[in-house]
Amino acid sequence: MKKTLTGLAWVSPWLIGFTLFLALPVAMSLYYSFTDYTLLEKPVWIGLENYKRLLSDDVFWTVMKNTLIFAAVTIPAITVLSLGVAGLLNMRVRGVGAFRTAVYVPFMVPVVASAMIWLWIFNSELGLLNQGLRLIGIEGPNWLGDRAWAMPSVILMNLWIILGPPATIYVAAMQDVPKALHEAAELDGMGPIRRFVYITLPLVSPLILFNVITTAINAWQVFAVPFIMTKGGPDRATYFYTMYLYDSAFTYQQMGYASALAWVLFIVILAMTGLLFAVSKKAVFERN
Amino acid sequence: MTLLGVALVCVAPLVWMVTTSMKPGDQTMQTSLSLKTLLPQPVEKTPEYAAENYSSVWTDDTVNFPLYLRNTLIVAVLGTAGMTLSSAVVAYGFARVQWRGRGIAFGVLLATMMIPFPVLMTTLYIIFAKIGWVGTFRPLWVPAWFGGAFSIFLLRQFFRGLPKDLDEAARIDGCSHWGIFWRVMLPLSKPALGVVAVLHFTYTWSDFIGPLIFLTHRDQFTLALGLQMFQSQAGNTPWNELMAASVMVIAPVLVLFFLAQRAFVQGVAMEGLKE
Numbered sequence: 416m417k418k419t420l421t422g423l424a425w426v427s428p429w430l431i432g433f434t435l436f437l438a439l440p441v442a443m444s445l446y447y448s449f450t451d452y453t454l455l456e457k458p459v460w461i462g463l464e465n466y467k468r469l470l471s472d473d474v475f476w477t478v479m480k481n482t483l484i485f486a487a488v489t490i491p492a493i494t495v496l497s498l499g500v501a502g503l504l505n506m507r508v509r510g511v512g513a514f515r516t517a518v519y520v521p522f523m524v525p526v527v528a529s530a531m532i533w534l535w536i537f538n539s540e541l542g543l544l545n546q547g548l549r550l551i552g553i554e555g556p557n558w559l560g561d562r563a564w565a566m567p568s569v570i571l572m573n574l575w576i577i578l579g580p581p582a583t584i585y586v587a588a589m590q591d592v593p594k595a596l597h598e599a600a601e602l603d604g605m606g607p608i609r610r611f612v613y614i615t616l617p618l619v620s621p622l623i624l625f626n627v628i629t630t631a632i633n634a635w636q637v638f639a640v641p642f643i644m645t646k647g648g649p650d651r652a653t654y655f656y657t658m659y660l661y662d663s664a665f666t667y668q669q670m671g672y673a674s675a676l677a678w679v680l681f682i683v684i685l686a687m688t689g690l691l692f693a694v695s696k697k698a699v700f701e702r703n
Numbered sequence: 704m705t706l707l708g709v710a711l712v713c714v715a716p717l718v719w720m721v722t723t724s725m726k727p728g729d730q731t732m733q734t735s736l737s738l739k740t741l742l743p744q745p746v747e748k749t750p751e752y753a754a755e756n757y758s759s760v761w762t763d764d765t766v767n768f769p770l771y772l773r774n775t776l777i778v779a780v781l782g783t784a785g786m787t788l789s790s791a792v793v794a795y796g797f798a799r800v801q802w803r804g805r806g807i808a809f810g811v812l813l814a815t816m817m818i819p820f821p822v823l824m825t826t827l828y829i830i831f832a833k834i835g836w837v838g839t840f841r842p843l844w845v846p847a848w849f850g851g852a853f854s855i856f857l858l859r860q861f862f863r864g865l866p867k868d869l870d871e872a873a874r875i876d877g878c879s880h881w882g883i884f885w886r887v888m889l890p891l892s893k894p895a896l897g898v899v900a901v902l903h904f905t906y907t908w909s910d911f912i913g914p915l916i917f918l919t920h921r922d923q924f925t926l927a928l929g930l931q932m933f934q935s936q937a938g939n940t941p942w943n944e945l946m947a948a949s950v951m952v953i954a955p956v957l958v959l960f961f962l963a964q965r966a967f968v969q970g971v972a973m974e975g976l977k978e
Contacts, residue, residue, distance in 0.1 A: 422802025432849020440826035517710035525909035
């Protein structure tokens with residue numbers, strides 16, 4: 416008993432923080448999601464109205480679609496890219512440490528600053544991208560201002576931002592792969608690509624699952640980059656879930672509706688994570 | 704060779720930011736790309752141009768960067784101190800104190816890492832508005848004093864890796880839990896504490912959505928918000944000054960990153976190896 420009290424005393428900062436800043440907001444938002452609440456007046460119970468409204472809200476379906484497209488492109492792209500880059504970073508080359516740093520650095524850049532840099536790069540007249548394309552005789556589009564190109568542009572720059580952590584994790588994991596396995600396979604006449612597919616990939620697969628889940632969760636939170644670079648436009652082409660949640664709460668002051676959006680987001684993330692775990696049960700290799 | 708290409712793609716945007724930040728305004732308007740137009744011309748006048756751009760950002764009338772720097776430091780330092788200290792205390796409770804329910808509580812802690820901020824932000828705003836904290840720095844640093852799930856996890860792993868003999872010896876010498884924590888564990892955990900501190904400092908420094916929601920007056924803005932305001936205010940964007948402002952926001956974080964790099968990258972690698 417005394418021991419339990421001692422333990423609880425040690426973790427009490429987290430217990431209090433968990434209650435005040437996590438459990439309480441989650442519970443309160445469930446209540447608010449059944450109300451009409453503008454902050455100025457008391458919340459009014461309206462039952463399932465907010466959720467019904469969601470179903471017939473075109474903007475909701477637009478942000479759902481955009482966020483799903485964003486995730487559906489980003490997840491496979493970042494997995495292939497970071498595995499490939501990690502394979503390169505795992506080579507025995509002089510100065511490989513500097514390359515590892517170079518790949519990680521974009522992730523460290525404050526996201527607002529990244530947005531500024533890429534606004535400049537994507538600038539249709541003077542930007543680095545279109546100037547580079549002009550060198551090879553292509554007239555590039557107005558990346559962020561064109562309905563068709565805005566989404567790919569945002570996805571591309573986001574890949575630049577998030578490449579570092581998964582690549583770093585895979586490098587660490589690849590260094591854990593027993594050398595003897597590779598040597599044995601080499602003796603059996605396996606080339607580097609087949610060794611990568613049959614030895615490295617299965618051994619790092621638990622980390623692939625981890626990174627896929629992280630990327631998937633983060634995709635639902637994309638906010639600062641499109642908020643700053645495109646304001647969700649043109650014509651809502653880059654309007655994502657969290658931006659709509661933000662606007663509902665802080666631009667339109669519809670706290671009840673925003674709470675319903677938050678709960679849908681919560682459930683989507685739980686379901687998605689559960690699904691990824693279930694699907695991966697067979698695909699992920701367990702070492703023991 | 705491919706490796707060099709990958710590294711170049713990663714770094715090129717940053718290099719272009721730096722060279723743009725050192726050009727006079729009219730030179731950012733050149734539309735033909737060559738090695739020459741990448742750099743300020745004439746090259747030897749670079750320091751002069753750079754000084755002009757950076758000082759005009761620093762002394763801008765409407766966007767007060769010195770004040771934003773001060774605000775950012777207040778929030779980041781207060782938050783980082785709390786995050787590091789409280790997470791260490793909680794991590795000790797999970798690593799070295801035996802108690803019923805510890806496993807379950809730790810599982811809950813890990814699960815909370817999956818709850819994204821957007822799920823909470825509306826209600827957090829309502830709560831902070833009710834207690835009069837919206838429009839103050841408090842929502843941005845007070846929660847850090849209750850520890851953070853990832854920091855606690857990281858420190859708990861580190862503490863568990865320290866030999867138990869040390870605790871035993873200290874206990875025989877009459878040390879209480881607090882004595883073991885303060886005199887034995889903390890001094891041995893400087894690298895891990897450093898990682899937690901750097902992570903939280905850079906997080907707070909870079910945070911955009913938190914200040915955007917909880918700060919109401921422009922005198923309270925942090926650098927991240929200020930930078931965005933600088934961009935949105937300048938209708939016809941002076942790219943050289945915007946890039947100079949970005950360099951100023953980025954530089955401290957990158958310096959910190961290089962200083963703490965080894966411990967840092969290990970920490971990230973560890974993140975993947977949990978379970």
